[in-house]
Amino acid sequence: MLQTSPAAPQSAExxxxxLQLVGIRKTFxxxxxxxxxxxxxxxxxxxxxxxxxxSGKTTxxxxxxxxxxxxxxxxxxxxxxxxxxxxxxxxxxxxxxSLALFPHKSVGENIAFPLKVKGVDAxxxxxRALELxxxxxxxxxxxxxxxxxxxxxxxxxxxxxxxxxxxxEVLFFDEPLSAIDYKLKKTxxxxxxxxxxxxxxxxxYITHSLEEAMVMSDRIGVMxxxxxxxxxxxEEIYGAPxxxxxxxxxxxxxxxxxxxxxxxxxxxxxxxxxxxLAPPRDGKTLDEAFVVVRPEFMRxxxxxxxxxxxxxxxxxxEYSLGSRIQYQxxxxxxxxxxxxxxxxxxxxxxxxxxxxGWDAADAFTLES
Amino acid sequence: xxxxxxxPARDAAPEGAAQLRHARMLSVGARCALPxxxxxxIGFLAPLVAIFGYAFATPRSFDVFTSFTLAxxxxxxxxxxxxxxxxxxxxxxxxxxxxxxxxxxxxxxxxLNLVFGRWSALISVFFVFPLFVSENVRxxxxxxxFIKNGVLDGTLKWLGLxxxxxxxxxxxxxxxxxxxxxxxxxxFPMTLGLALVPRDLVDAARxxxxxxxxxxxxxxxxxxxxxxLIGMLLxxxxxxxxxxxxxxxxxxxxxxxxxxxxxxxxxxxxxPLGSALAVLVTFFIGALTLxxxxxxxxxxxxxxx
Numbered sequence: 001m002l003q004t005s006p007a008a009p010q011s012a013e014x015x016x017x018x019l020q021l022v023g024i025r026k027t028f029x030x031x032x033x034x035x036x037x038x039x040x041x042x043x044x045x046x047x048x049x050x051x052x053x054x055s056g057k058t059t060x061x062x063x064x065x066x067x068x069x070x071x072x073x074x075x076x077x078x079x080x081x082x083x084x085x086x087x088x089x090x091x092x093x094x095x096x097x098s099l100a101l102f103p104h105k106s107v108g109e110n111i112a113f114p115l116k117v118k119g120v121d122a123x124x125x126x127x128r129a130l131e132l133x134x135x136x137x138x139x140x141x142x143x144x145x146x147x148x149x150x151x152x153x154x155x156x157x158x159x160x161x162x163x164x165x166x167x168x169e170v171l172f173f174d175e176p177l178s179a180i181d182y183k184l185k186k187t188x189x190x191x192x193x194x195x196x197x198x199x200x201x202x203x204x205y206i207t208h209s210l211e212e213a214m215v216m217s218d219r220i221g222v223m224x225x226x227x228x229x230x231x232x233x234x235e236e237i238y239g240a241p242x243x244x245x246x247x248x249x250x251x252x253x254x255x256x257x258x259x260x261x262x263x264x265x266x267x268x269x270x271x272x273x274x275x276x277l278a279p280p281r282d283g284k285t286l287d288e289a290f291v292v293v294r295p296e297f298m299r300x301x302x303x304x305x306x307x308x309x310x311x312x313x314x315x316x317x318e319y320s321l322g323s324r325i326q327y328q329x330x331x332x333x334x335x336x337x338x339x340x341x342x343x344x345x346x347x348x349x350x351x352x353x354x355x356x357g358w359d360a361a362d363a364f365t366l367e368s
Numbered sequence: 369x370x371x372x373x374x375x376p377a378r379d380a381a382p383e384g385a386a387q388l389r390h391a392r393m394l395s396v397g398a399r400c401a402l403p404x405x406x407x408x409x410i411g412f413l414a415p416l417v418a419i420f421g422y423a424f425a426t427p428r429s430f431d432v433f434t435s436f437t438l439a440x441x442x443x444x445x446x447x448x449x450x451x452x453x454x455x456x457x458x459x460x461x462x463x464x465x466x467x468x469x470x471x472x473x474x475x476x477x478x479x480l481n482l483v484f485g486r487w488s489a490l491i492s493v494f495f496v497f498p499l500f501v502s503e504n505v506r507x508x509x510x511x512x513x514f515i516k517n518g519v520l521d522g523t524l525k526w527l528g529l530x531x532x533x534x535x536x537x538x539x540x541x542x543x544x545x546x547x548x549x550x551x552x553x554x555x556f557p558m559t560l561g562l563a564l565v566p567r568d569l570v571d572a573a574r575x576x577x578x579x580x581x582x583x584x585x586x587x588x589x590x591x592x593x594x595x596x597l598i599g600m601l602l603x604x605x606x607x608x609x610x611x612x613x614x615x616x617x618x619x620x621x622x623x624x625x626x627x628x629x630x631x632x633x634x635x636x637x638x639x640p641l642g643s644a645l646a647v648l649v650t651f652f653i654g655a656l657t658l659x660x661x662x663x664x665x666x667x668x669x670x671x672x673x
Contacts, residue, residue: 065575067571067575087575088575088577093576094572094575100566100568100569100571102587104591113578113586114577117578118577163576166576
């Protein structure tokens with residue numbers, strides 16, 4: 001249904017798919033949670049499925065982990081149909097959103113749990129658990145620590161080590177970092193990325209935060225209402241979004257509605273003026289379109305500067321974003337966002353009037 | 369709550385008088401607890417004190433608090449006294465009741481949590497409903513069911529079969545009666561215990577390769593244990609004091625310890641002996657309960673500490 005974005009010239013050396021989804025659907029009564037998904041997961045990749053809550057990403061993950069069976073379609077692992085294989089018979093492992101650590105077991109016992117299932121003897125279990133604790137950067141003396149006494153970050157590491165102890169071919173993550181504070185989350189994201197490289201295993205990560213997805217993933221699939229609307233590298237998702245939904249999901253954007261005038265030029269609908277736009281994706285001819293400009297590509301033009309498209313507005317608000325400052329500029333009834341690096345003076349007149357500008361190549365012309 | 373009483377005192381400018389008045393008054397919490405404390409003092413502690421006093425009174429007298437003798441205990445500790453047999457019957461039956469109930473109630477508790485779905489509430493009511501009828505009445509109902517030419521025997525004969533088994537007035541039927549009577553007291557703590565097992569953990573264990581039996585042994589049972597142990601403790605304490613089952617269904621084929629106490633107080637009119645026996649049994653059960661509770665660290669089991 002979706003080609004894997006145009007940039008796939010290295011297809012000859014692409015790893016073969018480990019996990020394949022063909023026409024996967026999941027319905028609960030009249031509600032369709034997952035609507036016809038085709039997806040090839042490459043061996044060893046870090047794939048993130050991102051989408052707002054209710055987009056069906058958790059249902060998709062539960063089917064991959066074996067906790068739900070698809071209503072239609074096939075899931076194959078190494079070419080073998082696994083639709084009805086129960087989770088304990090699949091070489092896959094899920095790190096739960098709640099982490100699902102066993103509260104009555106110590107850190108070491110939690111990590112060694114899958115080994116105990118396999119019947120590994122106690123000494124070997126302990127050795128392997130300590131080894132995994134090193135991998136996830138947990139101190140050795142935590143082996144006997146009550147797992148409920150660990151901090152949020154430490155619990156993440158325990159859950160991760162426990163999943164690795166199962167030695168799965170594919171690891172699933174269901175937003176495990178959602179309850180972690182920002183700074184620790186950044187650290188854990190990077191560690192997870194490192195771990196992915198070190199273990200060489202296939203990671204499938206689910207999140208509602210595209211920011212999280214951008215940091216870690218080789219590929220990102222954006223889900224909406226049970227479908228994958230776009231899948232590609234973080235650069236492709238950021239640089240060539242297929243529609244307004246994907247565009248807006250990446251972050252705050254400026255959206256303008258435009259339509260073709262009698263002379264064939266693009267005319268603004270909510271702001272006056274005519275615009276020069278890049279041709280729409282796939283070379284379609286459109287009568288109506290949306291122009292999407294990211295705040296970081298919107299410029300405030302100084303004297304003598306010009307751009308393909310220009311708008312007059314008034315700055316009425318500014319927010320500090322740390323290294324950047326975001327200005328809210330009122331253009332007619334519309335509010336446009338501009339982000340400038342800190343320290344760059346705002347080229348505005350005394351009454352805070354500014355000229356906004358952007359080049360056609362810096363904006364997306366989207367059908368919907 | 370205590371802050372409520374203290375806070376105004378802190379604000380008051382002339383500290384001395386106000387503070388003194390507050391210091392003399394009980395805290396809000398203590399004042400709220402006063403009625404219950406009085407009720408417990410009169411209704412619960414007073415009879416215990418009386419029994420304790422009688423236990424050291426002259427045998428076959430009513431000289432409570434005026435005489436002191438250990439003769440009653442000496443009588444009880446005489447090895448030829450049959451109270452020991454009664455005591456072992458009570459303990460044995462109580463242990464068996466707990467063991468049988470643990471096995472019987474677990475599947476029902478599991479069903480109430482995970483299988484019966486929206487029928488759970490209705491099914492729970494069926495288990496609670498018998499409690500609305502007096503225990504004795506229910507036990508006499510079972511007598512009518514099992515008695516010769518009763519419900520079971522009569523129906524079987526009417527169908528042309530060779531009648532029901534003659535189970536009435538045996539230790540076995542006593543045990544049956546106890547299991548029947550105390551089922552709700554095991555079932556509901558157990559149901560609560562099982563409800564405390566997060567389903568995520570079961571899913572996670574399964575995802576990590578564990579089979580049903582392994583999950584049950586390693587995850588479900590240990591996490592449900594607080595509820596199960598409380599159910600066991602509750603039924604044991606109730607069952608060791610049970611008397612109606614042995615009298616009505618067992619037809620006094622065996623004598624249980626609480627029956628012995630009752631005989632001492634009524635038929636033999638030997639209150640001091642009955643009291644001494646009651647004191648011994650109370651101390652035994654109390655010690656056992658405290659020991660069990662000290663071993664049963666609920667917080668640790670639930671992983672809260």
